Amino acid sequence: MTDPILQVSELSKHFGGLAAVDRVSLEVRTGALHAVIGPNGAGKSTLINLLSGELSASAGHIIFHGRDIGALAPERRSLLGISRSFQKTNIFPSFTALENCRLAAQSREPRPWHWLRGALSYQSITSKAHQALEAVDLSDRANDLALTLSHGEQRQLEIAMCLATEPQLLLLDEPLAGMGTEESQRMIQLIAKLSDNHAILLVEHDMDAVFQLAQTLTVMVDGRLLASGTPEQIRANRQVQVAYLGEAEQPT
Amino acid sequence: MTHLSLPTWLLLGVALLLALLPLGATTFYLQLGAKIMIMAIFALSLDLLIGHSGLVSFGHAAYFGVAAYALALITPKYEAANFWLTLPAAVAAAALAALVIGFLVVRTAGIYFIMVTLAFAQMLYAIFHDTKLGGGSDGIYINVRPELTVAGFKVLNLESPAQFFYLALIALITVYWILNRLLHAPFGRALAGIRVNEQRMRSMGFPVFSYKLGAFTLAGGLAGLAGYLAACQFGFVNPEILAWHQSGTVLMMVILGGMGRLHGAVIGAAAYVLLQELFSSSALFGGYSKHWQLSMGTLIVIIVLAFPHGIGGLIDVAWRRRGYHGGEEDSPQSAQRSQRSDAEDSESDDLTAKDAKNPK
Ligand SMILES: Nc1ncnc2c1ncn2[C@@H]1O[C@H](COP(=O)(O)OP(=O)(O)OP(=O)(O)O)[C@@H](O)[C@H]1O
Ligand SMILES: [Mg+2]
Numbered sequence: 001m002t003d004p005i006l007q008v009s010e011l012s013k014h015f016g017g018l019a020a021v022d023r024v025s026l027e028v029r030t031g032a033l034h035a036v037i038g039p040n041g042a043g044k045s046t047l048i049n050l051l052s053g054e055l056s057a058s059a060g061h062i063i064f065h066g067r068d069i070g071a072l073a074p075e076r077r078s079l080l081g082i083s084r085s086f087q088k089t090n091i092f093p094s095f096t097a098l099e100n101c102r103l104a105a106q107s108r109e110p111r112p113w114h115w116l117r118g119a120l121s122y123q124s125i126t127s128k129a130h131q132a133l134e135a136v137d138l139s140d141r142a143n144d145l146a147l148t149l150s151h152g153e154q155r156q157l158e159i160a161m162c163l164a165t166e167p168q169l170l171l172l173d174e175p176l177a178g179m180g181t182e183e184s185q186r187m188i189q190l191i192a193k194l195s196d197n198h199a200i201l202l203v204e205h206d207m208d209a210v211f212q213l214a215q216t217l218t219v220m221v222d223g224r225l226l227a228s229g230t231p232e233q234i235r236a237n238r239q240v241q242v243a244y245l246g247e248a249e250q251p252t
Numbered sequence: 253m254t255h256l257s258l259p260t261w262l263l264l265g266v267a268l269l270l271a272l273l274p275l276g277a278t279t280f281y282l283q284l285g286a287k288i289m290i291m292a293i294f295a296l297s298l299d300l301l302i303g304h305s306g307l308v309s310f311g312h313a314a315y316f317g318v319a320a321y322a323l324a325l326i327t328p329k330y331e332a333a334n335f336w337l338t339l340p341a342a343v344a345a346a347a348l349a350a351l352v353i354g355f356l357v358v359r360t361a362g363i364y365f366i367m368v369t370l371a372f373a374q375m376l377y378a379i380f381h382d383t384k385l386g387g388g389s390d391g392i393y394i395n396v397r398p399e400l401t402v403a404g405f406k407v408l409n410l411e412s413p414a415q416f417f418y419l420a421l422i423a424l425i426t427v428y429w430i431l432n433r434l435l436h437a438p439f440g441r442a443l444a445g446i447r448v449n450e451q452r453m454r455s456m457g458f459p460v461f462s463y464k465l466g467a468f469t470l471a472g473g474l475a476g477l478a479g480y481l482a483a484c485q486f487g488f489v490n491p492e493i494l495a496w497h498q499s500g501t502v503l504m505m506v507i508l509g510g511m512g513r514l515h516g517a518v519i520g521a522a523a524y525v526l527l528q529e530l531f532s533s534s535a536l537f538g539g540y541s542k543h544w545q546l547s548m549g550t551l552i553v554i555i556v557l558a559f560p561h562g563i564g565g566l567i568d569v570a571w572r573r574r575g576y577h578g579g580e581e582d583s584p585q586s587a588q589r590s591q592r593s594d595a596e597d598s599e600s601d602d603l604t605a606k607d608a609k610n611p612k
Binding site: 052054073074075078079083084090091092093094095099102103104106107108109114115116117118119120122125161165 | 459
């Protein structure tokens with residue numbers, strides 16, 4: 001097994017008296033998708049916000065490639081190779097799909113102040129953007145405005161934007177939310193493929209997808225880590241069954 | 253020249269006409285023309301913030317005024333100052349003021365940003381109004397205009413209305429060109445992204461604060477160029493040029509012309525200055541011309557209500573009916589609305605059009 005690319009230890013986030021994330025520890029490795037599941041309000045999105053830098057932690061450590069990134073702003077973490085998607089689709093609706101991705105790719109451009117050169121003449125940016133759209137199977141919508149894409153396509157676009165920044169670690173917050181069966185299947189295949197050469201932390205409610213994709217599972221309830229282990233261990237865990245799986249859909 | 257869109261060509265045509273104007277026009281019209289072009293530079297600099305970066309500054313006159321005062325303070329009482337020294341100094345002073353104030357204000361957003369930019373501008377107003385630094389409320393006269401020499405040879409005589417007109421024209425074309433390039437460069441695309449969805453830009457790795465501060469500083473410097481030229485033209489500065497009225501005036505020019513389109517800022521400045529001339533003309537309006545602000549205000553309200561994209565937007569619709577501009581609006585509904593109205597600026601049209609040709 002490879003070394004973990006991300007190590008989270010005793011991470012906590014308090015909102016006033018509420019511990020939305022309460023001393024959570026976990027590790028993510030390249031090639032071994034790590035899924036976080038838990039009921040609504042368990043603190044999954046808060047955990048992702050802590051890892052991406054949208055929120056700063058009340059306590060605990062986030063080690064990425066051996067370096068504590070807990071104090072870094074979101075843009076710094078992104079530049080280190082951490083990319084996230086949002087639970088509620090978060091794109092540039094009035095830009096074309098390609099322009100959405102090109103903007104993402106542009107963030108890696110070393111000389112953004114070079115004002116004389118038109119953005120369109122950067123071949124590397126354009127080709128990265130096209131590759132990202134290709135990867136999520138959206139090439140034929142490249143020149144359509146993002147707001148004209150279907151919900152499922154917008155979710156795909158958001159993943160493409162993540163990919164255009166060429167990340168090492170992907171934090172995906174419910175990428176399947178609101179998708180139809182067919183769209184879901186395609187997205188699951190895409191994530192499986194990405195998982196080969198990316199470290200992925202996946203938050204997802206769809207248990208079929210989770211058990212299909214994850215090598216490691218963490219169950220959160222009320223901000224706390226209830227259990228962590230292989231899918232088999234989690235499925236067999238009594239506590240988990242009582243607290244979560246029993247009341248949600250039964251895993252296959 | 254592939255970056256130039258049709259309205260830009262139109263403007264170039266207008267510029268050419270203007271270049272020929274001094275051959276026939278009277279001093280009055282030359283001075284009016286120069287005033288319009290100076291205000292157009294000022295409006296362009298504000299549009300970089302409001303229309304292209306989503307930063308609604310309500311204190312933009314501060315930078316205009318700082319540069320104007322810089323010229324007035326540097327200029328000796330009875331001799332001409334050196335153009336090549338005073339211009340960079342005045343622009344740098346304005347940009348520096350914008351950098352310092354921007355450092356403090358671009359962290360805020362929305363209504364707070366509006367209030368804080370206004371507050372800083374009013375502070376500068378108070379400094380010039382209440383202290384002897386810039387002659388207090390009386391201001392300072394610039395008795396002799398700067399001298400524009402190259403290798404000892406006087407290239408332009410700024411005392412001549414025609415030659416000053418040319419200087420303003422060159423400045424306007426230069427500023428327009430710089431902004432046009434900048435907005436097509438990655439920097440401009442990033443600003444467009446920041447205006448639409450700042451959070452997403454950060455999570456994609458853009459140092460949003462630096463981008464905003466860069467835009468704010470540049471806008472301050474360009475406003476300073478306008479202020480410098482205005483001080484040259486009128487030969488006089490007083491605290492009113494950095495008061496909130498002045499910030500409001502340039503804001504109205506931008507809105508009148510249509511935010512987020514460079515030609516809109518120019519058109520808005522021209523429309524505002526010309527309307528002001530019209531409504532304050534006692535030959536046309538008699539005693540009522542004293543109340544020109546009332547007539548102006550009414551007309552501007554009507555224009556803005558009838559044409560949300562301003563006069564510039566109206567011209568865009570008339571000019572062409574193709575494509576869509578990415579990035580003016582931030583919500584799907586409003587973007588759809590503007591897609592129908594087709595009144596979007598040309599910049600991203602070019603992007604979209606070229607994408608179609610771009611092989612993968
Ligand atoms: N910014 C905030 N301020 C205050 N409380 C918050 C904030 N964000 C989240 N919370 C609270 O923290 C808890 C965890 O929320 P979070 O969104 O992380 O849950 P989740 O596991 O993602 O739920 P879901 O499955 O519904 O997306 C909830 O009780 C929520 O109300
Ligand atoms: Mg959530």
